[in-house]
Amino acid sequence: MNSSQLPAKPITRRGYADGPFGQVHYQNLGDGAPLLLLHQAPMTSSQFDYVYEPLARRGFRAIGIDMPGFGGSDATPDTPTIGDYAQVVPAVLDALGLEKAAILGHHTGALAATEAAVVFPSRVSALIINGPLLVDEAGLREFMEGLHEKEKAFHAEPEAGHIVNIVKVRDWLAKGAIPPERLSDYAVQALVGRGAYWWGHHAAFTYDQAARLPLVTQPAMILTNTGDVIHNHAPAAHALRPDFAYAALEGSGVDIVDEQPEAWADAVAAFLHPAGNTLQADITA
Template sequence: MHSLLRELSVVGMSTVTLGGITFGYDDLGSGDRVLVLVHGHPFDRTMWRPQVEHFAERGFRVIAADLRGYGETTVVPGKTLLSTFAKDIATLLDHRGVDRFALGGLSMGGQIVMECFRQFPERITGLLLADTTAEAETPDGRRNRAEMAARLLREGMRGYSEEVLWKMVADDKDAADHVLRMMLAAPPEGAAAALLGRAERPDYLDLLGEVEVPALVVVGTEDEYTPISDARLMHERLQDSTLVVVEGAAHMPNLERTEEFNRALHTFLDRIADRAER
């Protein structure tokens, strides 16, 4: 086993109970350059393992937590709003003694990142928005999410997971296997609560116009959930952003095209550092 993976399995992986919620998280690496990564639905923090490993080896402190209702973090049935996820992230980072950080998320995680910026912009040095959208949910979308939440509670995760896998990953078998494992492991109650809360998300487009820190927008060319047009719209609204389109990737470019994704993210993090030194 790779030495860092061994270290991560022994040292970096932790749980802590804060405010009645037990959080599972990875906190690896050290230094002042902190990167916080937020997973999407219906995944867990292991979706960021290639990034945690890569950047912790290169002088960054990287934190990735399981969101409420996923992975090792407490499941709270009902409805979990994006604002609740954002408060959870702030609570965990306070516990870890982290004040300032670059913040990234994919899909639902990207929407949580935007909500975090709405709640505590002064803590964030840069934003990574991967395969996500800033617009509020449509009436049809709200109805579809409510129906899917009811289905997950009724049937569990397998049928849904097998149906949507091809939309998550284009042509990488290892990535597809990882994504399927995460989806099958997701607690239906947690996934349903997130769906219902996400259906009520606000429109973040105006908020993006207020973002003064650097931003990186990433999208896969084959992403049907959040197409390139959504990424371009966010890129246009942001004051200081870079748009990276990952050829051949679907909804999970960090797993499907890891080297390209990591290279773009590293360039972006260096840009944040250069700006801070001015």
């Protein structure tokens, strides 16, 4: 993706639901089978700007949710958990008059989607885990002593130095594949939340997804891309649930929805049919 390849952002329908921690902001596009989208941290439902329209073309009603403390959604009163993030799913479904929907989460959102599928099985028809994260004791200790301390120390700096740092990190993660306009957008998304900057990754790394995966009863797929920094967690998660479908896109970085929007939407649609059916065979793109 370069500057000339950036399409116009779609005009989505926006709204608010009354959730357990206050207002929950969501946006949606399309009139097909409902598909909830939960974003990575620290971003918003605008992470999916360039896949709302491809999903709508494939027969879905794509519904992006700002999880508590992100974007336009009110924050939890205390340090949130992945369980707290999952709590907003029924609120949005109720606001839209939907009995159930398929759900897809990316990175932190993938953990929240997993938890929503476990806690609200009657409201979630199918699950797509786009970037699982299996954290053992060593991984948690490394996070708490490293990234966690850096994020807790995050603060506004003169001449917008903190924004420059966000852009530099995201450019590194994207391996230079994302244009400056979108990198700037990433930084804005990271800073508009109502919660503490460090909350999202703290919730993610303190969540035991390995213990929750056996409790998922819905048809599910693990979706990954080989250039993702946590790609190695995907085959490990699949080993825990070999009955889950598995799709691996080639290359790209963390921002797979921006780098390969059509291929990504194809992988989603190959698993989730608008009629609500699922493909159980493994897919490799």
